Amino acid sequence: GNSVTQMEGPVTLSEEAFLTINCTYTATGYPSLFWYVQYPGEGLQLLLKATKADDKGSNKGFEATYRKETTSFHLEKGSVQVSDSAVYFCALRKTSNFGNEKLTFGTGTRLTIIP
Amino acid sequence: EAGVAQSPRYKIIEKRQSVAFWCNPISGHATLYWYQQILGQGPKLLIQFQNNGVVDDSQLPKDRFSAERLKGVDSTLKIQPAKLEDSAVYLCASSWTGSLAAAYNEQFFGPGTRLTVL
Numbered sequence: 001g002n003s004v005t006q007m008e009g010p011v012t013l014s015e016e017a018f019l020t021i022n023c024t025y026t027a028t029g030y031p032s033l034f035w036y037v038q039y040p041g042e043g044l045q046l047l048l049k050a051t052k053a054d055d056k057g058s059n060k061g062f063e064a065t066y067r068k069e070t071t072s073f074h075l076e077k078g079s080v081q082v083s084d085s086a087v088y089f090c091a092l093r094k095t096s097n098f099g100n101e102k103l104t105f106g107t108g109t110r111l112t113i114i115p
Numbered sequence: 116e117a118g119v120a121q122s123p124r125y126k127i128i129e130k131r132q133s134v135a136f137w138c139n140p141i142s143g144h145a146t147l148y149w150y151q152q153i154l155g156q157g158p159k160l161l162i163q164f165q166n167n168g169v170v171d172d173s174q175l176p177k178d179r180f181s182a183e184r185l186k187g188v189d190s191t192l193k194i195q196p197a198k199l200e201d202s203a204v205y206l207c208a209s210s211w212t213g214s215l216a217a218a219y220n221e222q223f224f225g226p227g228t229r230l231t232v233l
Binding site: 042 | 119148150155156157158159160163171206208221222223224225226227
């Protein structure tokens with residue numbers, strides 16, 4: 001079945017450091033890929049997404065590229081801020097005619113940025 | 116627009132008691148999802164509704180969990196009786212569903228209900 005393997009945390013970085021959180025997936029066909037973020041005390045929010053191979057999703061300085069050849073969707077940011085401290089989830093969704101397939105999540109990576 | 120609403124935000128019960136959670140999706144969203152998020156894990160789908168019909172409940176422990184969406188709008192998830200391992204955050208999500216731009220249909224999540232079973 002479908003699965004997502006995510007870099008284990010927690011990850012602690014200094015402000016303005018470069019961030020990479022690894023994510024690889026196993027799926028049949030061509031899933032859509034997502035990064036969700038969960039700030040303390042809040043619900044999951046979509047951070048970025050990519051729906052086909054070689055697509056790059058980007059938002060708030062974060063980027064991730066859908067790499068079919070390596071089945072990966074690594075999250076990167078060039079210069080992190082304290083406000084980026086949160087838990088990050090990689091997820092995939094099977095392709096369907098209506099886009100209402102369930103999300104399969106990784107285990108999450110807790111990121112802490114220290115000033 | 117208003118987001119996905121959930122209540123209560125927190126609930127503490129003793130094992131073998133019953134509990135119910137409520138979710139009101141974004142207006143016009145036909146698809147509603149309930150996910151269970153155990154501490155340190157990613158959310159796992161429990162049940163998915165399309166309007167008032169069940170699409171997927173393969174991972175719902177049906178001996179103790181039940182869910183309904185009678186009028187195709189808001190939904191209730193119930194646990195009876197609760198076990199210690201049910202301690203988790205229960206997330207409700209909704210999405211607009213349609214063939215147009217299907218690849219872009221996004222799931223919007225509520226704030227969750229944190230359940231502690233003692």
